[in-house]
Amino acid sequence: MSNSVCDSRRGIGSGLAFVVTGPSGAGKNSVIDRVIAMLPGLVYSVSYTSRPRRPTEVAGADYVFVSQQEFVQRIEAGDFLEHVTYLDDHYGTSRSQIEGYVDEGLDVILNIEVKGAKSLQKTDMGFIRVLYIFLTPSSTEELESRLRKRNTEDDSRIERRLEVAKLEMLELPCFDYLIINDDLDTAVQELASIIIAERIRVIR
Numbered sequence: 001m002s003n004s005v006c007d008s009r010r011g012i013g014s015g016l017a018f019v020v021t022g023p024s025g026a027g028k029n030s031v032i033d034r035v036i037a038m039l040p041g042l043v044y045s046v047s048y049t050s051r052p053r054r055p056t057e058v059a060g061a062d063y064v065f066v067s068q069q070e071f072v073q074r075i076e077a078g079d080f081l082e083h084v085t086y087l088d089d090h091y092g093t094s095r096s097q098i099e100g101y102v103d104e105g106l107d108v109i110l111n112i113e114v115k116g117a118k119s120l121q122k123t124d125m126g127f128i129r130v131l132y133i134f135l136t137p138s139s140t141e142e143l144e145s146r147l148r149k150r151n152t153e154d155d156s157r158i159e160r161r162l163e164v165a166k167l168e169m170l171e172l173p174c175f176d177y178l179i180i181n182d183d184l185d186t187a188v189q190e191l192a193s194i195i196i197a198e199r200i201r202v203i204r
């Protein structure tokens with residue numbers, strides 16, 4: 001049999017990370033939760049944060065909640081693939097957690113803001129292939145209305161989230177996919193489709 005002309009093919013089977021980014025209030029959590037429930041072999045990267053837990057949040061599932069001091073210790077120990085200060089709180093992605101999942105043959109989904117996503121693009125992720133998905137509603141009015149409906153923050157913090165969101169929108173061209181989340185079912189289907197397609201992609 002003749003040799004394939006595609007000898008440089010690396011094949012399929014390396015770990016995949018799906019970074020879902022976009023402004024706060026875009027609906028990243030809702031879309032991700034639904035997609036994880038649909039697709040076996042896909043797990044959530046639980047970020048570390050120094051922000052206080054909201055009453056509806058479950059420690060260890062939504063975030064690992066730590067003190068400012070512990071967060072800084074983890075930065076110094078090199079435990080974060082990326083970390084940011086967003087408004088006044090720290091958020092970071094655990095390197096060891098993601099490596100552990102990939103070693104188990106699982107794909108990982110990350111829910112992070114835009115600066116962190118851009119900094120991941122400059123980070124050597126080893127053999128993990130990373131796809132970047134920008135999720136946003138079609139208007140800032142809708143974003144504001146969602147942030148207000150959450151009822152978790154006062155006006156000044158919502159205003160600050162919206163200011164950050166306007167800057168984040170400008171970074172869209174840095175990412176691989178755009179999902180407009182005006183309808184949850186459609187956004188869920190689109191994210192699931194991306195993941196399914198990337199899982200069967202042949203890399204050359």
Ligand code: 5GP
Binds near residue numbers: 028083115
């Ligand atoms: P919230 O306080 O609403 O849970 O999150 C605020 C923002 O931080 C959201 O846009 C969320 O996606 C982002 N975020 C959550 N975890 C991380 C993380 O580990 N790294 C980065 N860069 N952003 C995160």
